[in-house]
Every structure is written in C-alpha cells, then in structure tokens.
Amino acid sequence: MKILLIGSGGREHALAWAISDSPLCDTIIITPGNPGAAAFGKLANIAADDIDGLVSLAKTEAADIVVIGPEVPLVDGLSDRLEAEGISAFGPTAAAAQLEGSKRFGREFCSRHNIPQPQWNYFTDARAAKAFASTLVGGCVVKADGLAAGKGVTVCDTTEEAALSIDEMLGGRFGSASAQILVEERISGPEFSAFALLDGKDALWLASAQDHKRAFDNDEGPNTGGMGAVSPSRFETDALRQQIMEKIIQPVADGMADEGMPYRGILYAGLMLTDKGPQVIEFNCRFGDPEAQVILPRLQSDLLSAIYTTTEGGLQNFAMRFSQDSAVTVVMAAKGYPGSYDKGSTIIGAETLESASGCLVFHAGTATDEDGQIIANGGRVLCVTALGASREQARAMAYQGVAEIKWDDGFYRGDIAAD
Numbered sequence: 001m002k003i004l005l006i007g008s009g010g011r012e013h014a015l016a017w018a019i020s021d022s023p024l025c026d027t028i029i030i031t032p033g034n035p036g037a038a039a040f041g042k043l044a045n046i047a048a049d050d051i052d053g054l055v056s057l058a059k060t061e062a063a064d065i066v067v068i069g070p071e072v073p074l075v076d077g078l079s080d081r082l083e084a085e086g087i088s089a090f091g092p093t094a095a096a097a098q099l100e101g102s103k104r105f106g107r108e109f110c111s112r113h114n115i116p117q118p119q120w121n122y123f124t125d126a127r128a129a130k131a132f133a134s135t136l137v138g139g140c141v142v143k144a145d146g147l148a149a150g151k152g153v154t155v156c157d158t159t160e161e162a163a164l165s166i167d168e169m170l171g172g173r174f175g176s177a178s179a180q181i182l183v184e185e186r187i188s189g190p191e192f193s194a195f196a197l198l199d200g201k202d203a204l205w206l207a208s209a210q211d212h213k214r215a216f217d218n219d220e221g222p223n224t225g226g227m228g229a230v231s232p233s234r235f236e237t238d239a240l241r242q243q244i245m246e247k248i249i250q251p252v253a254d255g256m257a258d259e260g261m262p263y264r265g266i267l268y269a270g271l272m273l274t275d276k277g278p279q280v281i282e283f284n285c286r287f288g289d290p291e292a293q294v295i296l297p298r299l300q301s302d303l304l305s306a307i308y309t310t311t312e313g314g315l316q317n318f319a320m321r322f323s324q325d326s327a328v329t330v331v332m333a334a335k336g337y338p339g340s341y342d343k344g345s346t347i348i349g350a351e352t353l354e355s356a357s358g359c360l361v362f363h364a365g366t367a368t369d370e371d372g373q374i375i376a377n378g379g380r381v382l383c384v385t386a387l388g389a390s391r392e393q394a395r396a397m398a399y400q401g402v403a404e405i406k407w408d409d410g411f412y413r414g415d416i417a418a419d
Ligand code: AMP
Pocket: 118, 141, 150, 153, 155, 184, 185, 186, 187, 188, 191, 270, 281, 282
C-alpha cells in the first residue's frame, strides 16, 4: 500500500516508523515531515493545513490511505475531501472532528448521551458568563470554544480570576475561537488520557497515557503542547478500562453513528478520575503528541493493518497486542519555548532513530543544514523514548538517552514520569 502521512511532529515520525514496519506498507510519503521521518519515506512539501494541496498530492501520488496526524486538517474537512475523491482517510470527517474543534459541540454531545462530565454552559455575553461562574463552588474553568493551539483554557481559583478570563476571551484574545466561551465546574483528580480506535460503529481500546503539559519541573511555567509522556498511565486497571469503554468511548461511537456522523479514526479522550468516576475534560480527534511516541513503541501488532481495518469498518473482529512494558518519552525543547525561541543551533547525537543506549529518538522541530547536520527548527525539537519493564527503568533509560544528545540551546523537564 502507498501511504500519505500528514504532519511534521514527533507524532508523525513515530507513525512513519510504526507504519513502515508493516508488511502491507510499500511506500510512505510524508508531508511536510522532518529529517527523522525522512528515513522511512519520501518527503513532500505541502503544509498540513493546505487542504487543496494535500488532496491534489494524494491524487497525484495515488495514495491508498491518507493518515492525518494533526487536528487542523481534520477539523477543516480533509477526510471529507479525500473520501469524495475515493481515497481512504484515517481520521474523522469535519462533522465528527467537531468533538475536538468545538468544545461546545463536545459538551452538548456528552449531555445528549449521558457521558459523564462537569457542569458547564456556553456564553457570548460576559455578564451571563460571570453570573454562572459565581454559582460554581471551588473555582471554575473558562474555555474558548474553538481551536486555540492548546492555550484556550484558564483554570480559575476565584470569581475575580474567572471574570478577567471571561472578559479577555470574549474581548477577542483568541479571535473567532473565543467569540463563544464555555464556563465549567472545576473538577479534580488525576488526569488520564484514553486512546481508542473507532471504525464508525465499533470501538477498540488502544492504550492509556499521561502527559506533562507545563514547561518546567513540578508543573510550573506555561502550558505547552506536552513536555513528556508515559504509557500506560499508573492508574490503568482492567476495571477502569472497562468503565471508560462502557461509559465514554462506546457511547461516543454509538452516539456519533446515531446522529449521522460516524466517527472513524483515533479518539483521544482527556479524562479526570474524580471521586464520582472518570469524567470528560476534552476530546481530541487524533493521536496525542507526545503520547504517540510512548503508545506506538509499546504496540506489538501491525499498525497499518489496524489503520486499514478502521477505515474499512472491521474492528469488531480485530484485536491488538501491546507490550506490558512502560514507555517514557522526554521532550527536548528550544530554550524560550512555548514563547519565542531561536532556530538553527546544532544538535549532535540525533542522527539515527536508535541512540547508543537503545532509546528511540523521534524528531519534531528539526531540519538539516547544508552540511547535512541536524539543527533546531521549532519549539519542541526531539522526543527521546525508552521502554522498560517498569516505569522507573524506562524513565532512567530515557534520561540516559537525553544525556547522550549534545544541544546547547535546548532544555527539558527532569521529572517526566517521576510522580
Ligand atoms: P483542555 O485543553 O480542555 O485539555 O484543558 C487543559 C487543562 O485544563 C486540562 O488538562 C486540565 O488540567 C484543565 N481542565 C480543563 N477542564 C477542566 C475542568 N472542568 N476541571 C478541572 N480542570 C480542567
């Protein structure tokens, strides 16, 4: 099969690596990709948000399946456009991707299908939003309705803080993404990310993970796309998995099908394990980044066969095997990230996927200079993943892998998977 893979992060490097391992895979084209992913296929230079360009590339290349890594092209309808051309897409339609693209849509969907979630309401009027916020005991959370690159959520301790966020967001802080906002009850408990495959009807559990969103150790500093992750989550048990499948994942598959928006692709449910059971914080319509870099190395089954089965609707009779090992990934980011940072500094030790200590070095924001040397070219630059019989072993090995990389302009958290 000829696979077109969309995206340029560590997630896509990990996807290219896992897909290329399949006997079903003949060729992978990755666009725009990165120097790490280039080892597994041919790079093209169409951006991940250029829907027309991507459809035309898929047609010229006669791709059998287009695997869509990031959320933006999904929300913008790339799957619909490909399906209209008779090309299989791995990733939900624009209608189904609203689960991520509009937080209000996700909340209303959960309300309609009795999927457990915090109390919430949506507003375009600041006065009404503040009045609702003041009825919520124990703080609240203010969210932009639309995609805001992971920055559109403020967790507030006081009604004053909430009022400030409400004014900022409705005042246009995230443009049209925050023209409408949600105010939610602030729930508490450990966060738990659940990943499943949905084929439009059936759902198959994939794995759990936990990511570390803040930039610095001890969960300090600004929110990022994720500074590291571990899979499985320390909270995963058979009973919890079953509860999440029964109360959250399968109801999403059933509800989307019943509403005429069958969901095909990966569902990433961001949950909080409250004392009333797991509740939905948010849905994402794709793999996480860096969660893919810990889930895929644990996968022992053929990823491409799972992708093909998902697009064809045969998950009911499909099974997947994962290693019992833990995987830990540590993200190396450019100093200054998630704010402004320099590009172009030299990185030594990331030339091959496998490091000397046996870690997997996934590229994200890298490029090569005219001498073929790897240089930094983004905020999150590398993800160093290790597998180990225990979380502690995986963690120790991942940090050994990080220590082997020489890059003066980078930083990383020292406490990934330490809690
Ligand atoms: P999101 O972008 O929706 O994942 O939100 C970012 C972070 O905000 C989550 O990882 C949670 O830590 C926190 N958060 C979001 N919604 C809530 C909520 N209703 N209660 C408590 N924390 C929340």
